[in-house]
Amino acid sequence: MLNFSYHVPTKVYFGRGQLERLGPALKDLGSRRVLLLYGGGSIKRSGLYDQVVAALGEHGIGFVDVGGVQPNPRVSHVRAAAAACRREKVDAVLAVGGGSVIDEGKAVAAAVFYDGDPWDFCVGRARVERALPLGTVLTLAATGSEMNAGAVISNDETREKLPMFGACLKPRFSILDPTFTFTLPPVQTAAGVADIISHCFEQYFSPTPATYLADRLAEAVIATCVAFGPQALARPDDYDARAELMWASSWGLNDLLSCGKEGDWAVHMVEHELSALNDLSHGVGLAILTPAWMRFVADTPARVAKVAAYGRNVWRLDGTDDDVARAAADKTASFFVDAMKLPGTLKEVGFGAADLKVAAKQATRFGPLGRFRKLNEGDVLTILRAAA
Amino acid sequence: MLNFSYHVPTKVYFGRGQLERLGPALKDLGSRRVLLLYGGGSIKRSGLYDQVVAALGEHGIGFVDVGGVQPNPRVSHVRAAAAACRREKVDAVLAVGGGSVIDEGKAVAAAVFYDGDPWDFCVGRARVERALPLGTVLTLAATGSEMNAGAVISNDETREKLPMFGACLKPRFSILDPTFTFTLPPVQTAAGVADIISHCFEQYFSPTPATYLADRLAEAVIATCVAFGPQALARPDDYDARAELMWASSWGLNDLLSCGKEGDWAVHMVEHELSALNDLSHGVGLAILTPAWMRFVADTPARVAKVAAYGRNVWRLDGTDDDVARAAADKTASFFVDAMKLPGTLKEVGFGAADLKVAAKQATRFGPLGRFRKLNEGDVLTILRAAA
Numbered sequence: 001m002l003n004f005s006y007h008v009p010t011k012v013y014f015g016r017g018q019l020e021r022l023g024p025a026l027k028d029l030g031s032r033r034v035l036l037l038y039g040g041g042s043i044k045r046s047g048l049y050d051q052v053v054a055a056l057g058e059h060g061i062g063f064v065d066v067g068g069v070q071p072n073p074r075v076s077h078v079r080a081a082a083a084a085c086r087r088e089k090v091d092a093v094l095a096v097g098g099g100s101v102i103d104e105g106k107a108v109a110a111a112v113f114y115d116g117d118p119w120d121f122c123v124g125r126a127r128v129e130r131a132l133p134l135g136t137v138l139t140l141a142a143t144g145s146e147m148n149a150g151a152v153i154s155n156d157e158t159r160e161k162l163p164m165f166g167a168c169l170k171p172r173f174s175i176l177d178p179t180f181t182f183t184l185p186p187v188q189t190a191a192g193v194a195d196i197i198s199h200c201f202e203q204y205f206s207p208t209p210a211t212y213l214a215d216r217l218a219e220a221v222i223a224t225c226v227a228f229g230p231q232a233l234a235r236p237d238d239y240d241a242r243a244e245l246m247w248a249s250s251w252g253l254n255d256l257l258s259c260g261k262e263g264d265w266a267v268h269m270v271e272h273e274l275s276a277l278n279d280l281s282h283g284v285g286l287a288i289l290t291p292a293w294m295r296f297v298a299d300t301p302a303r304v305a306k307v308a309a310y311g312r313n314v315w316r317l318d319g320t321d322d323d324v325a326r327a328a329a330d331k332t333a334s335f336f337v338d339a340m341k342l343p344g345t346l347k348e349v350g351f352g353a354a355d356l357k358v359a360a361k362q363a364t365r366f367g368p369l370g371r372f373r374k375l376n377e378g379d380v381l382t383i384l385r386a387a388a
Numbered sequence: 389m390l391n392f393s394y395h396v397p398t399k400v401y402f403g404r405g406q407l408e409r410l411g412p413a414l415k416d417l418g419s420r421r422v423l424l425l426y427g428g429g430s431i432k433r434s435g436l437y438d439q440v441v442a443a444l445g446e447h448g449i450g451f452v453d454v455g456g457v458q459p460n461p462r463v464s465h466v467r468a469a470a471a472a473c474r475r476e477k478v479d480a481v482l483a484v485g486g487g488s489v490i491d492e493g494k495a496v497a498a499a500v501f502y503d504g505d506p507w508d509f510c511v512g513r514a515r516v517e518r519a520l521p522l523g524t525v526l527t528l529a530a531t532g533s534e535m536n537a538g539a540v541i542s543n544d545e546t547r548e549k550l551p552m553f554g555a556c557l558k559p560r561f562s563i564l565d566p567t568f569t570f571t572l573p574p575v576q577t578a579a580g581v582a583d584i585i586s587h588c589f590e591q592y593f594s595p596t597p598a599t600y601l602a603d604r605l606a607e608a609v610i611a612t613c614v615a616f617g618p619q620a621l622a623r624p625d626d627y628d629a630r631a632e633l634m635w636a637s638s639w640g641l642n643d644l645l646s647c648g649k650e651g652d653w654a655v656h657m658v659e660h661e662l663s664a665l666n667d668l669s670h671g672v673g674l675a676i677l678t679p680a681w682m683r684f685v686a687d688t689p690a691r692v693a694k695v696a697a698y699g700r701n702v703w704r705l706d707g708t709d710d711d712v713a714r715a716a717a718d719k720t721a722s723f724f725v726d727a728m729k730l731p732g733t734l735k736e737v738g739f740g741a742a743d744l745k746v747a748a749k750q751a752t753r754f755g756p757l758g759r760f761r762k763l764n765e766g767d768v769l770t771i772l773r774a775a776a
Binding site: 001002003004005006007008009010011012013014015016017018210212213216217219220221223224227228239240243244247248251259260 | 390393396397398400402403605609615627628639647
């Protein structure tokens with residue numbers, strides 16, 4: 001186990017009706033005027049927008065309305081929202097939506113205090129030192145952004161999609177009401193589940209030895225997705241299933257699962273290149289790539305053993321390490337395609353052979369990917385072709 | 389799943405050498421003079437006391453030295469330490485020790501701002517509204533006090549042992565260096581492991597339905613104790629084993645495992661009465677009582693099924709619910725006695741038949757205990773006699 005620091009100060013209000021905490025939580029931050037940031041029209045159709053506006057009004061909190069955050073949030077939109085924050089003198093950001101809206105909320109919160117271009121945070125030209133306080137109302141169980149310090153931003157001009165981080169970007173509070181996810185389209189529910197599972201894998205498949213508790217915790221989160229993903233698809237208004245998935249999303253990526261170990265993150269890096277090319281939904285890309293990646297990296301006894309541990313502890317498979325590892329990858333593929341009804345190949349989501357070459361080249365432009373097994377451009381292309 | 393709030397803002401610095409964070413962490417709190425609170429002489433013998441004093445000196449932080457915290461910390465000692473804090477105008481409490489020292493640190497931190505008697509916090513005559521900031525350096529993996537809002541205090545005059553709580557009592561930071569537990573006597577290591585496991589049980593065995601993720605997380609922490617408790621006994625300076633147990637202790641009782649569910653806590657309540665009688669080590673009492681409690685409460689199909697789930701998921705037992713539940717209780721008893729070398733009966737630790745009657749009466753003086761299965765005085769006596 002490696003040394004680590006752990007600090008997740010986000011206040012979580014979880015359950016039905018917790019939107020009543022919104023006004024008091026913003027008051028606790030001393031807020032009088034917020035940026036109300038959201039995506040497309042879904043929160044207007046569902047009535048959540050009106051509930052949020054009413055809660056702000058009840059507590060005398062003004063707001064600047066900025067919708068239109070896209071699924072892969074654009075730095076151009078971040079710039080515009082940050083300009084609105086400065087112009088309108090808002091003192092906090094309230095992100096109402098899924099991971100994309102929360103991620104953009106983080107970028108905006110930091111951009112407000114930065115004189116340069118916010119893309120600088122993604123390419124390492126600037127560090128996030130200060131940000132507006134951020135609160136979130138979550139509408140999709142997926143990214144864990146509601147309880148962590150990271151954001152992923154896309155640049156429409158350079159066709160890049162890159163992460164940014166800052167301890168001060170951790171949401172001050174997050175309202176997690178599972179009923180807000182009842183109206184999600186099935187593919188978004190499924191892609192969210194794939195995202196949660198992928199976060200667990202990226203931390204589970206680590207080169208660091210002696211990480212027993214962290215590994216068992218990751219298996220607990222994965223098993224929760226396996227148990228309740230199909231249930232949420234079958235019955236979108238199943239409160240218990242939605243609640244399990246929502247809480248799983250937060251713990252899938254809020255630092256706990258990576259305490260004391262190095263993560264891998266190769267699949268995420270490759271997926272970012274794919275979704276930078278054609279706006280592929282992040283979770284769909286992860287679901288397609290993961291089984292191909294898992295089969296490719298199971299190439300030494302130690303790595304086979306780790307894949308087999310996942311197979312035994314999550315899928316309750318029995319047999320030799322080789323057999324169980326192979327079956328675990330098959331189970332993973334079948335879970336995404338058969339149980340979660342997600343596409344199983346890159347072809348189905350519009351990628352041709354030329355795209356795969358571009359993605360492999362782009363993904364490795366800063367060097368090899370991954371820590372569990374290092375991947376060079378050729379390795380990435382092999383995985384992409386296996387997922388084609 | 390029930391509605392809940394979750395907020396654990398403690399900064400954790402985990403690993404070898406993390407004592408170097410002590411000075412900066414206290415500086416972050418704006419501290420210039422702390423109460424340095426500790427127990428018996430073990431931190432002086434191990435050299436930790438000198439390291440702490442040196443770290444304070446390096447950062448120009450003064451301290452008031454108060455040792456002598458007892459294993460079941462006394463309210464009389466709390467009063468004296470709080471008086472020293474007021475007299476010497478300390479601005480933070482630094483607890484260096486195990487759960488008893490940290491618990492007393494919490495009581496002192498609250499008592500400093502309270503004009504009445506600190507025992508009022510334990511009997512519900514006062515609420516903790518304000519407290520000095522608390523930092524901890526942990527030397528025993530057991531109570532989870534390093535990351536939670538609770539403390540258990542004993543009253544030598546009334547022979548009572550009762551909990552107190554306050555959100556402001558959560559440590560601001562905790563330094564968790566597993567090497568600080570290398571020199572523990574074996575019985576303390578074992579009692580600490582029993583305490584962690586018991587915390588998991590108290591939250592795992594709940595009447596609340598639909599708590600899948602919370603249950604799997606609890607099993608992960610229990611399995612970690614089962615895997616590494618005997619290893620730490622066999623090799624006291626095994627870093628990996630000590631690290632797993634230390635991190636397990638924090639997550640065993642820092643609110644995560646009880647999110648969305650009611651806990652039971654009957655075994656803890658009964659144990660508190662036993663250790664109020666003869667200063668029994670808390671973890672030893674829990675280890676003795678738990679298997680007897682587990683057998684007693686497995687009396688309906690639903691409760692048998694829950695005990696069986698524990699048996700299947702932690703001990704990998706197969707069979708009918710009845711068989712697995714019975715075997716799970718036996719495995720638990722055997723783990724504490726055979727693997728962890730703890731006493732298996734109340735007789736071995738000095739309790740006679742008359743004591744059991746007193747404990748059963750005292751434990752139920754405010755009403756029945758437990759939520760998984762309610763226990764009246766007769767039930768408690770039956771369990772105590774089964775553990776005699």
